[in-house]
Amino acid sequence: MNDLPQKYKEMSDGEVYAAIRQARQTLGERLTILGHHYQSDEVIQFADFRGDSLELSRQAAQATRAEYIVFCGVHFMAETAAILCQPSQMVIQPVIEALCPMASMADAEEAAAAWDALSPLWDGDLLPLTYQNSVADIKAFVGKQGGAVCTSSNAAQLFQWAFSQKGHVLFMPDEHLGTNTALAMGIPHARIGIWNPLRPPQVESLAGCQVIVWKGFCSVHTCFRPEDVDEARANYPDALVVVHPECKHEVVAKADLSGSTTGIIRAVEQAPAGSTVIVGTEWHLVNRLAETYPDKRVLPLRRSECRTMAMTTARDLLYALDGILSGTPHNIVTVDEDTAAWARVALERMLRG
Template identity: 45%
Template sequence: MTIPSVETTIRLIDTGAAAGSTCSPDLATPPWEFDAGTPGYGPGSSMGDVIPAGSPRQGALPERYRTASPEELSARIVEAKQALGDSVVILGHFYQRDEVLRHADFVGDSFQLAQATQSRPDAAAIVFCGVHFMAETADLLSGGDQAVILPNLAAGCSMADMADIDSVTECWEQLEELYGTDADASGRVPVIPVTYMNSSAALKGFCGEHGGIVCTSSNAQAVLEWAFERGQRVLFFPDQHLGRNTAKAMGVPLEAMPMWNPTRPLGGNTRGELDAARVVLWHGFCSVHRRFTVPQIDAARAEHPGVQVIVHPECPMAVVDAADSAGSTDFIAKAIAAAPAGTTFAIGTEINLVNRLAAQHPEHEIFCLDPVICPCSTMYRIHAGYLAWVLEALVGGGEQSAQVLNQITVSPDIARHARVALERMLAARPPASTAPATTLPDQQLVGV
């Protein structure tokens, strides 16, 4: 049975041609309609989050891309890629639309794509089909003569926006006043900053400058182990859930993980609570993974006896505890691939990945825990029209010379420290080393 892509399914639901529900009727509207309007994350899981003032905005997409059919856009992308050859490499995150991801040279999670960034040093351009912080990371890790391109500048991340450099710096100053800066008898400093990959380059730079490190969901435990070897405690931002779930699995008690609310003095904690802390958690979260609930797990178990429930560690602790297992997108994909035929899976992560896994593994029954279709708002801002636009600009032709559109660059003063934190991250591999990002065979994307 052919499984249509999420984008196709949303259109079918919108026209009444298919059953089901979405979290917003605006999901059927092309993203350029929102790029021209009021600043926001767009329809999807993050649509209720408040976008910070001054967030990047995308200019108008030329009409020839807005009016082209999906088939025409796909053909134009293929033609542009052939013309560009090895001078361009396209990276695609697991949460992208199938209509975009089918053209990627490397597909993976944020950790794998950070590794893939360094795999093609001869490519003049890296087109990153993901979100803004990922493109920044690619710029940090790529060669100085390589241009990193984000097809839609409005593809940000609401979680990353929940921690800014000013708020984190203020938090750090308060913690230094409380803890001091002197190392203990074993040489461990009072606190080590750890930022999730889902953060700005400025925060990665902050960690690099202050002896800290970056983590992803793939290597969060390895990173925390690295940090505890060097520090008495950890300041973990911006995702509270990944920090809590990872530290709890390592044996850190909940009472040793106070939450830091940047709008309150001492983050809303007492000096005693902070003094006893092992992990200070930032008040941030992923709107995609916050949608998953324990009642959804209960409903899946009631309707599908024997179902295997796997969720992402960005989900709330109660959801992770109720699931059979939790892990990164790469972990989820590998668990499904290794299961005996006929296994039923309920997956708690972004719908594009779940839908794609169901298409790739017809030997299993795979469905999303959340019955309402609600993709990542910001990943969904990347559309095949934008990909065709930036690729054809690189090709040039006629009276139009080749040009780089939507280039993402990190200032040298930030980049210097951020690279240190990222290099530490790349060295802190998970116990069972995460496989590198790979190409995605066309036959794995049926129904696109």
């Protein structure tokens, strides 16, 4: 939450919601509010578009009529919107301090050091891919080196694309999405190496690898354990267990399905009435799915919340909208033009696919 002016703290929830509705009405088509699925209900109810990273990237690129894009999510998402939108548009993140911890686990300097060490190992036969959950500098680095961005929805597709260009892939910054994607493509564990930027390995030890994954992780998804799946199956033997590919491979291997946020939503949607679906992803989304599909039993694999996603409240959203209405918008997200241009190259390689 921002250090909000006192008046917002003193308003009741009802007053806040009414004021947001009024502000949206006043701003009309000049405003688009984008909300990630992991946002709380009090915020997501006001999103014109809700989605996962890929869907929201597309929306940001397509919302060309809106003068203001208010992005309720974490910073790398708002940065992506700022990279993809028109120069005349303004992207505002109600709580600009809401950073994704995983995205903060790789910076451009570390990526360049890894690149300089690894690329000569295969005479330059190496391509970088970055997960959307990365800072703009990493996306720009990847764009400059001929690589692309991917999301959990299209990681397999982008890996295929990368291997059509080069023989080796450096995947940043999520070890688990990279590993799960490579294994699903039939690349064995022995050919997947790990790059720990804090303690880089002996480069020669990676010579036999096809994929190098960065040692980054999402604490929300790595908290799920294989024992959680065992326990869920013991309690609900007929349940479908669906988890996100940011989970550790031991968890993915025990689940019935692994899918992106959109894939998880689809799995719940398609489950027959009366069935039980146990979901290993961010708790706000699981809870919302349970409410949306009361004819099914939708349960969390365990309660795991993204604290930075939860930093944005309806009061922060109202404060951001009031800033626009008063002509003094705050928490404007900008990316310098050189970084944005190269990051756009990497993002467009994904969006074209």
